[in-house]
Amino acid sequence: MAIEVRIPTILRTYTGGEKAVPAEGATLLALIDDLETRHTGIKGRLIEESGELRRFVNVYINDEDVRFIGGLEAALSDGDQVVVLPAVAGGAR
């Protein structure tokens, strides 16, 4: 079972420059844990120490923002497409 994960430019240092890598998992959290076994350090860029998805990281499963479909518990199945995109945000505050 393979799920393609699209990696943004800023995290490609963890994937040897690859734009997309395969991973496995029945939930988003399991998928991220699986990624971490081969791309050490990437999990900490996606998930806070408290265990929440980072506020300024967006993850999409088949074009749905995971925040609307269960967050880290969102279910995955074979052939799903996962995209990771850092928020484009900032401001004077």
Place this chain on the structure above:
Amino acid sequence: MLTIDQATYDAIVAHAKRDHPDECCGIVAGPEGSDRPERFIEMINAAGSPTFYEFDSTELLALYKEMWANDEEPVIVYHSHTATEAYPSRTDIGLASEPNAHYVLVSTREHGNNEGPVEFRSYRIIDGEVTEEEVTVVAQLSNEES
């Protein structure tokens, strides 16, 4: 150095003036690796705030999918500051996530929605380090790869 054509420069400034006192934001995309800001894309500030900007997450995905399909990348990521100088704030630095992009900041603090000059400055923001760069405005981007 950032080289930008006059029409794109004017479009960014017009967007900043129109959205003042809220911050505006957007991207200028170009062919991957070219460093040519060719395609101006105005985004909605989902935060709708005078001190913060954020692309809507659904629009962000649509934008990136379009760029991937075109073999483009964000060459410029721009936003405005409406009461402070055109220099990256700590928030801007902490959230900058496009190491290949020119981060353009426009300040509308002086003239707001009205005619008049604005500060227009450009930076590289990599691993929390800010480097200001020169901005060269040209009538049109040359046909040569820069």
